[in-house]
Amino acid sequence: MEFNPTRTSDFLENPFFVKWVKHPNRHTDRYWESWNTKNPEKQAIFLEAIQIAKGLQPKESNQLSADQYQLGLDRIIAANNSIDKDQERSKKQRKSQRRFLTLGGSIAASIVLMGMAMVIWVGSHKESNDPVLVEIPMVVKTAPKGVKKSILLPDSSRVILNSGSEITYPAVFGDQRVVHLKGQAFFDVERDTLHPFIVKSGEIQTSVLGTSFDVKAYDELEVFHVAVVTGKVNVRTDDGIETNITPTEASFYHKSSKSLSKQHYDYEALIGWKDKILKFNRATYHEVFRELSIWYDVHVVIPEGMILKGDFTGRFENQSLENVLKGMEYTTKMHFEIKEREVIVSLP
Amino acid sequence: MYKPVTNKCVVINHDTSPVNEFEVTPRVEEPTDNQLWESVLKGSDEALASLYSRYANKLYNYGTQITLDKDLAFDVVQDVFMYIVSKKLGLKKIESIKNYLYASYRRRLLRLMKRNRKIQLNDEYHRSDGFMVEMDESFYSLSTPLTIDVKKMLEKICNDLPVRQREVITLYFFEELSYQEVAEIMDMSHVRSARNLLYKAIANMQKALKGKEDLIFALYLVFPLHQ
Known part of the structure; x- marks a missing residue:
């Protein structure tokens, strides 16, 4: 039968429609999408209602x-x-009381006890086949230097793993979606308010319900960051210091002082890496070379005794190492020479 | 092996494309609540831990909507699980585990709150601002004419309801429990009391939206009352 609503309430009396809004699947999606294209005049209210239905959540x-x-x-x-x-223990007590029973009685009692033992043995044997006891394997993914990786998690969340980073997660998530990160990754998390998504990295953990954000937590760095693109994110240190950050905000964790700070951030400088943008804002040369060595899988050789003063500002989009170094030669006094996997720095 | 560095760059560009390197992990069937329950009654530690991980935080969140005493909310979670552990052989077969947990949690929490109130005389102990809803702004999109303000309105009228009506809404719509389960959890003698309270809540919201046909439509979609 054709569904032909004339009033808005007709939608509501259609259980099929209501069920689709609450629990859509790809078959019902297809049905309602095609219905929608055939009834363009209803489209606005249709979209509004669905948006509201999905956006309203328990506050806490x-x-x-x-x-x-x-x-x-x-x-x-x-x-x-x-x-x-x-x-x-109480079984043992019972047994000791039985010592005073007659021989016949004690034989009967021991038969009963044997029977009990059998029942217990059969019971425990059965339990070992229980589906609950399946151990969930952990998955480890690494992006070596010079390579970035895109990973799909078991809950359909997407991760872009930056060079020189490693992520560990269970093959199936439990009640909390917990992943461990060493290095840097951008997360685009599937919304699921019942199963919080938690990124553990060094001394900080980042909890979200469904958003996109970037975490940088290389072991050797003094400052980690968590930068939010959409949604709301909670960052918490092992010491229990926590802060909530929203889009355009980033939280910085300073390892030496174990403190968290929060401020607006430059998108390209923090997250540009995933779009092949390498951007430095008054970065020390030490930081610049560290970044280049991971990005291009090279070793930067600084001659002994050379002091790198000042800082570097620059932006490179989808450039080869040669071009990046050429660009740096323009604005600094340094000279670079590429030898296989090494970049040798010199001052003229 | 010599590899020109420029080639390496091409590799990088190639690798950042999201379609590359896809890893799809197979899903392992998760046991149902009832399967877990059976194993718990047999004494399985694993099943007990799974049940705890499924419900400890949910019960805690439920409790913290009712009382401001977070320690109490946690203690009662422990009590509920300890009771199961100690009585496991004496517990009869239960139809809905979730319902059993929520009902026994709420009953025990209220009993303890009553007892504590006699000692503490603290008015703030009982929350009246629990079970609020929130419109997630990240769902805001420019593709529809609905503004944030209009969406916020729906959030507001729901949060203006009396706390008991908000609790019914939370249990029925967000926890997806049945009328019968809601009635048991909230200690109502009749199933129809739960149903009536829910209808009253929806009617109140509808009244608040008088004249806004579009929002009433949205209201019914957010809170569909048919089975």
């Missing part, structure tokens, strides 16, 4: 702290095991 999602959660779970698991011991 209070979570136990990682410590509380672990402590709570440990106690419960401990209780689960100590109760078993208690039951064994």
Whole structure:
């Protein structure tokens, strides 16, 4: 039968439509998309309603702290095991009381006990085939120097992994989507308010429900950053310092002082890497060379005794190492020579 | 092996294209709540840990909507799980695990709050601003004529409802529980009481949106009442 609404409420009396808004799948998607193109006059309200339906969420999602959660779970698991011991103890007590029973009685009792043991053995044997006991393997992905990688996570979130970085995550996510990052990556997270997405990197962790953001956390760096492109992000240090950041804001973690700061950021300088843009804003030469060596997989050789003073500002889009170095030669007094995998720096 | 550095650049450009290097991991079937429950009753630590990870934070969030005492909200999560562990052989078969957990959590929390209030005489103990909703602004798109203000209006009228009506909305729409389950959790004697309260909440919101046909339509889509 053709669905031909004349009033808005006709949509609402159509359970198929309501079900699609709440739980769409690709078949119903196709149906309603084609319905929509055939009924262009209803399109505006159609889109509005769907947007609202998807955007309205419970305001708070209070979570136990990682410590509380672990402590709570440990106690419960401990209780689960100590109760078993208690039951064994009371079994032993019962057994000792039976010592005073007649021989016939004790034979009967031991048969009963054997039967119990069998039941327990069969029970525990059965349990080992339980689907719950499947161990979820961890997946490790690395992008070596000179290479960037695009990765699709089990929840369909996308990650672009920068050169010289490593990401670890379970093959299937549990209640929390936890990934571990060494280095730098850009995350585009599928929205799922019930399963927070958490990036653990060094001493900071970043929690989101569904947004896109960049995390830079190379072990050797003094300053890490988390920069938000869309949505809301929570950054928290191991010491419990935390801050919420929103689009155009970035949070910087200073390792030596273990402090977090927050400010607006330059998109290209922090996230340009994923669009092949290499941008430096008054960066020290040490930073510049570190960046180049990871980006192009080269080793920068600075002759002993050479002091690199000042800073460098420049922007390169999709350039070869030669061009980047040529550009740097223009604005600095330095000279560069490329020898296989080495860049040798000299002053004229 | 010598490889010109320029070639390396081409490799980089190639590798950043998002279609390259796709890794799709196979999904392992997750056990249902009832499967977990059966294993928990048999004493499985793994199943217990899975059940805890599925519900500890949800129950905690539920509790913190009712009370300001976060430690109490956490303690009651522990109590609910400890009860299951200690009584596991004595627990009968349960139809909805989620419902059982929410109902026993809420009952115990309210009982403890009542007891504590006698001792503390603290008015702020009971929250009246829990179960609020929020319009996520990242869902704002320029493709529709709806402005943020209009969306915020829907958020506001929902948050203006009495707290009990907001709780019904949270349980029914966001936790996707049935009328019967909502009635059990909120300690109502009849299933129809839950249904009535929910209809009242929707009617209140509709009243607040009087004359705004489009938003009423959106309201029904956000909170569909048919089964």
